[in-house]
Amino acid sequence: MSIPRTLTPSVGEGAGWISRWVRILAAYFTAQTLTQLAGIAAGLLFVNFMPVRDFALYTLAFSVVNFFNFVTDLGSTTSLVYFFHQSRKEGSDPGPYIRAVLSLRHAVFAAGVTGVLLAFPRLAEAKGFGLREALLATAGIVLCVWFQISQSLRVLVLRLTDRYGRSYRAEMAGGLTRLALAAALVASALLKSWLGVLSSAVGSAVAAFVARPAAGRPEAPEDLRPYRRSVLRYLLPTLPSALYFAVQAPLTVWLAATFGATRNIAEVGALGRLGLLVGIFSTLSGVVFLPRLARIADDRLYRRRCLQFGAALAAVALAMSAAAALAPGLFLLLLGKHYAGLRHELLLVVAGAGFSLLDGYVVSVNLARSWTRWQGLAVGSLIAVQAALVAVLPLSTTAGVLTFNLLGSAAALAGQLAILTAGFTRPVWVYWK
Numbered sequence: 001m002s003i004p005r006t007l008t009p010s011v012g013e014g015a016g017w018i019s020r021w022v023r024i025l026a027a028y029f030t031a032q033t034l035t036q037l038a039g040i041a042a043g044l045l046f047v048n049f050m051p052v053r054d055f056a057l058y059t060l061a062f063s064v065v066n067f068f069n070f071v072t073d074l075g076s077t078t079s080l081v082y083f084f085h086q087s088r089k090e091g092s093d094p095g096p097y098i099r100a101v102l103s104l105r106h107a108v109f110a111a112g113v114t115g116v117l118l119a120f121p122r123l124a125e126a127k128g129f130g131l132r133e134a135l136l137a138t139a140g141i142v143l144c145v146w147f148q149i150s151q152s153l154r155v156l157v158l159r160l161t162d163r164y165g166r167s168y169r170a171e172m173a174g175g176l177t178r179l180a181l182a183a184a185l186v187a188s189a190l191l192k193s194w195l196g197v198l199s200s201a202v203g204s205a206v207a208a209f210v211a212r213p214a215a216g217r218p219e220a221p222e223d224l225r226p227y228r229r230s231v232l233r234y235l236l237p238t239l240p241s242a243l244y245f246a247v248q249a250p251l252t253v254w255l256a257a258t259f260g261a262t263r264n265i266a267e268v269g270a271l272g273r274l275g276l277l278v279g280i281f282s283t284l285s286g287v288v289f290l291p292r293l294a295r296i297a298d299d300r301l302y303r304r305r306c307l308q309f310g311a312a313l314a315a316v317a318l319a320m321s322a323a324a325a326l327a328p329g330l331f332l333l334l335l336g337k338h339y340a341g342l343r344h345e346l347l348l349v350v351a352g353a354g355f356s357l358l359d360g361y362v363v364s365v366n367l368a369r370s371w372t373r374w375q376g377l378a379v380g381s382l383i384a385v386q387a388a389l390v391a392v393l394p395l396s397t398t399a400g401v402l403t404f405n406l407l408g409s410a411a412a413l414a415g416q417l418a419i420l421t422a423g424f425t426r427p428v429w430v431y432w433k
Helices: 017-049 052-073 076-090 095-126 131-160 164-187 193-210 225-259 262-279 283-294 299-326 328-333 343-368 375-392 398-425
Strands: none
Touching: 017 052, 017 164, 017 262, 017 283, 052 076, 052 095, 052 131, 052 193, 052 225, 052 262, 076 095, 076 131, 076 225, 076 283, 076 343, 095 131, 095 225, 131 164, 131 193, 131 283, 164 193, 225 262, 225 375, 225 398, 262 299, 262 343, 262 398, 283 299, 283 343, 299 328, 299 343, 328 343, 343 398, 375 398
16 A cells, blocks of 8 residues: 655645635535435434344444454554654655554454454354354454455545545445445345345445555565554553553443343444434544644644634534434434434433544544553543443443443543643643654
8 A cells, every 4th residue: 555755735824725624624524424424324224124133233243343443453543644744744655654554453353353253153142143143243244344444544545645535435435335235135125134234344345445546556665564663652552542442432332232131232223323423523533634634744733723623523512412402303213113212312322422523533633643641541530430330320221321421421531631731731741752
């Protein structure tokens, strides 16, 4: 995987910056919103038409996809934003770092496949699912994660080199492929959980193919070990927190599976689809904000842009929470008759998604700036908060699980904001070199 040697000019305060950002955001909300809506629509087709039992297994499978995908990453993909920024300052080629990250992710994937193949069928059988459907879902999980690794790296490289149009086309192709397959499954009444997982794997494969390097793959450097060591050194202070946060995305589903019934798993998964309405804006950070920040060399401008982007995301979170409070019926209408009475749970999931939206952005900025020295302390504080929540909340109910998610997300955001504040005011306290 290669990138052009010529880097684009820094995004600064020059003439026409307002019109430039209008074009950037217009392109984002045209292409990226279509991609996100295609994914949400595919999920809602499964929510409305897939039997509750099958949707519970589908939800459980995707919780493992999220976990496995996060474990293969552990911040290594985001580290490319940092190394790209450093390479820009030094005038060097970031290509070896890209290849080093890809090789590291493939190595972790190879190590983790056996665990997934052994653990997920047993987990599914413990909740009453058959061995055959569990094994088929497991195969879908493995394929999904494999293709997502290539997709995420290729798309990020396109954006870091300012080839946004092609990155958008890749994601649109993947999202529309998944939607078409979901519609075909509904039309043919083949609403099996494993086919739903497989449709996502095919979508990721299509996106990775469209985002492939235009030229032939160049020869890798003779020795990538120095670059791998640099990436691992960058990741070292965040590895404990990254491993812990790998559990956070699927944690609500796993709590529902541990303490609740099969229906609780399905309800958490269905409501999570509505949380993705807020998630439409979560990709704004990685797609637009972080690559733009990576090209800013002036620290004062970086801080101003960072705060402006954060304020925009906070406004989105507040607006979505207000909409869910004022018109819950419109949101629940999207889920169909199986989940029509979950008004209180809807408010919990949308508010929690708002906190997660902001937390994801702040975490990404902290990682991109290498403000990671306090990450262990932040994780320790979050563990203490979540342990207390497990002790006091009724996790056998859907509302209890979603309350856990809401309060945990708020605590995580508070810890990351403390690190961000220190980074801007006393960077030596939090910077890890």
